[in-house]
Amino acid sequence: MEKHMVQSVNRSLPAYQERQISAVLQLLEDGNTVPFIARYRKERTGSLDEVAIREIEDEATRLTKLEKRKAEVLKAITEQGKLTPTLTKQLQQAEVIQAVEDLYLPYKQKRRTKATIAEEAGLLPFANWLLKFPKSDLNTEAARFLNPEKDITTIEDVFAGAHEILAEQIGKVATFRDWIRQYTTKQGQLVAKVKRGGEEKDEQGVYEMYYSFTQAVKQIPSYRILAINRGEKAGILSVTIDIDPASIIQYGHFRLIGHKTGPAVPLIEAAYEDAYKRFIGPAIERDLRHELTDQADEHAITVFGENLFHLLMQAPMKGQVVMGFDPAYRTGCKLAIMDQNGKFMTKMVIYPHKPASQAKRAAAPEQLKKLIEDYHVQTIAIGNGTASRESEQFVADVIATIDRPVYYVIVNESGASVYSASQVARDEFPDFNTEERSAVSIGRRLQDPLTELIKIDPKSVGVGQYQHDVPEKELDARLDRVVETVVNQVGVNVNTASPELLTHISGLTKSTARNIVGYRNEHGSYLDRAALKSVPRLGPKAYEQSVGFLRILNGDEVLDNTDIHPESYGVARQVLAVVNEDETAVGSTKLAARLDQLPIQQTAEQLHVGEATLKDIIDGLSRPGRDVRDTMPAPLLRQDVLTMADLKPGMMLQGTVRNVVDFGAFVDIGVKQDGLVHISQLTDHFISDPASVVAIGDIVTVWVQSVDEDRHRIQLSMVEPK
Incomplete structure (x- = not known):
């Protein structure tokens, strides 16, 4: 990596050391991905995270474009025989393209004036x-x-x-x-x-x-x-x-x-x-x-990217049988039931709302109740589109008649219709109509938001601000980065992941993602990470970049269910030997306690490994199969219904943040219309950015300020009234 470029980036980004910048640029030049560098090359970068690495990458790209433009301008003025030492110095010292263009303006080819x-x-x-x-x-x-x-x-x-x-x-x-x-x-x-x-x-x-x-x-x-x-x-x-x-x-x-x-x-x-x-x-x-x-x-x-990050990082609802409920009036409500692992079980259409006949409406409660009982449904995910609140009332009335606890959640169904009409959905459910596919998608969004939302264009998920006004190319690039960051932070089960999910894994392409799934379908589940080397067109570099983010549950190698890279398996086994344990102890409370007592600096020197890598290995051995999303707020479960008429100023409620914008946050409090918490009401002190206080998926306590039923507006506050 050229020293001149490293120094130039360092002048622009003085918070980073030259050696960090040099390491990042060299690693990128060698074909390493940002997630891989952030996770597995911490010693070389000084433990820079993805945000820092991308900042260095972007600044290097900007400076490269700037230097290219300077060279073009210098050449053009030289060819005119008008380049002077002073002008050369001014151009060389220019720090932005605009300054270069201002200096070049007198020498541009003139139009006739x-x-x-x-x-x-x-x-x-x-x-x-x-x-x-x-x-x-x-x-x-x-x-x-x-x-x-x-x-x-x-x-x-x-x-x-x-x-x-x-x-x-x-x-x-x-x-x-x-x-x-x-x-x-x-x-x-x-x-x-x-x-x-x-x-x-x-x-x-x-x-x-x-x-x-x-x-x-x-x-x-x-x-x-x-x-x-x-x-x-x-x-x-x-x-x-x-x-x-x-x-x-x-x-x-x-x-x-x-x-x-x-x-x-x-x-x-x-x-x-x-x-x-x-x-x-x-x-x-x-x-x-x-x-x-x-x-x-x-x-x-940036706001869209942050919102998408928090949307994709919402906690999954694990281990529950879920019913997806896609509401509608005339065409009926489509129901789909998924087991604890998201596998489709059954579907049905019921007609609880007008203009359906009286007979169909009368039959709907018992049909819903029977499905809930027969398949032991624990939670119902209701889409927030047309007929959503009427369906919410209908569901609440039915589950009130069931002896065991059954809950419902209102799920943002933005983009569900995009998914249901896509080739991905047609391949997954070729015999379903689009509304039935939507019901499956709505249910799975609750079970695992990341796995389901990854199947659709991020611009369709309904968490942006003025998204149709910004340059599409730049928006797509930023959202792709966000998706890549989330997918690699979470990791994926290589034996259940879809090609759409695998495509976003570090080092993989659409082609290699499809080949991983194709090989899995042909040869059965992967028993260890090493088997991925047999996947067609998955070369050594792609394997190196991707394998640490691919998990194998219940395989032949217990370390394959951790985020420890295979290149560090030898060190991981040495760590186990230091505390007199073997791989059978991985994930146990006993091992975690022993590892917690290890002197990091001394052990790192003993094993000839970096301290940052050692800490990550210890974390992986202590918590195999961990999901970073488990620390996020869980979905807000409901059993009863509110209407706007029920809301009174001063009333305290809990709600889920659905969108964060420059002027505040929209919160779902369980009525037909999301309420707005203006930026001035997010906290009791001044803030300039709502995202510093709330994020999509947060469960927040709010107080009703005002309700305008005619204009469908609800004003909320997160500041407790005095």
Whole structure:
């Protein structure tokens, strides 16, 4: 890895040591994945986590692009014979692409403008003469540049042409643009107004708060930028960045004129003001709008990524028979029952709601009760779509008649229809209709959210903010990273995992994932990790990168059910020998207690292994088959129903966080409409980011502030009333 790149990254990211940056970049260059580096190369990186490794990777990518652009610009200016030592130094010291482009602007291939026409008419020397602030008569000098063949027939034509040349030249000065850009960023106001006829287009008043809106550029939050952009795109709003030009004009006078005097001063002043009005100001407004949008996009993508992470990391409901309940009116409610391992058992359609006939509605309670009893259903997962709350009431009434405890959970079914119509679903349940597949998906989402949600496009799971307004390519890339992080942190059972799940394992591709499943189907369950070496096209590198994240339960090798990498099995057995135990003790309380007493530094030196790796080995031996999601909040089980009419101000309830956005969090409290906890009500002190307090899946205590049944709005607070 080039030392220059390592040092450049270190200047940008001083929190990391050069050796850490060098190690990360070298490991990436050698074809290692981020999850593998974070988990199994801690000694080399100084135990950097995935976030840090990706930050280093992204900064190296940015700097590589920057250096490439610098080289292109240097080459282009050199070919024009205009490269100077000063310009070379300025380009080499530029830290962002924008600075490079500002420096390159005067040397770009010109399109035909009024200034170029004036130059072709021979007026460039006169314009440059004016910049020397001569004391002599300007008209006399201007007369020398009359050129009837180029339509320069009067003194006024000469001055007009010189003005165009000066304005364009001044407009391309990098230092002017940089200062004005910074000043506008600090002092500018983003102004949105309703366009003529915009109110008619905004039938529901979605953008009403922006009809006459002003906020400082440096203060406006990301979600408002995206909302305003959408209103502008819809033809409802007009948007500008307003700035008092007085200071900008004063700055130009100081830089261009200073204490100089003479008859050229008013001409230079006019040229500068025109340059700002026509060239610099509009360009900077475009740049700033673009920059604000980029920042808002990045923030929205980050929020989506964090929400997706917490959604996928929700605790699975293990060891329970679950019924998936896909509600509907006319077409009936589709039911599907899965055993403790998620295996489909049976399905049925019942008709508990109008417009079904009286006979069908009368039969529905007993049909549901019989299914619950016959298959020993413990929990019912009810989708939150059409007819959800009516179905919730129906289910609550039925389970109240059963002697043993049966619970229900409202499950966010966003994306279930996408899954049920996909090729993946058709391959899994070829004889089911789409609604029946949805019922299976809803039930499995409760049993194992990660395994089920991984089958659909992350953008379809309903936890984003302005997701349709941000660049799809960047959003997809970020969400892919999140999915990769979660899947590898959790690990997968290689004998039950779907190809969709395996695809996200470190080092695997769609092809190798399919081959793992195909080999499993042909030869039976894998008995040890080493058997994966026989999978077609799963080479040594892919095996090395993936195997530590693939678990084998009840196989021939007990260490295969840990996150200890096979490359460390020898050390793991040495660790067992140090405490006088063998592999039969793995996972026992006795072994865990003994391992807990081991002196880490001394044992690491004795076994010639890094301390970080030793700690991970001890953790794996103490807790084989561990699932990091088990520490997350469990689903909130319910047996009775609330309606909006039941809610009263001050009422205390428990709810599940369904979405986290810039201005607060939406909480499911068991009524038809999720309630909003505004950011100001998340805690009793100021916070700028709701994600610092809550995450999707959290079980929270809330107090009802207000209920608006007509507008279907519930205001909640997480701050206990006094």
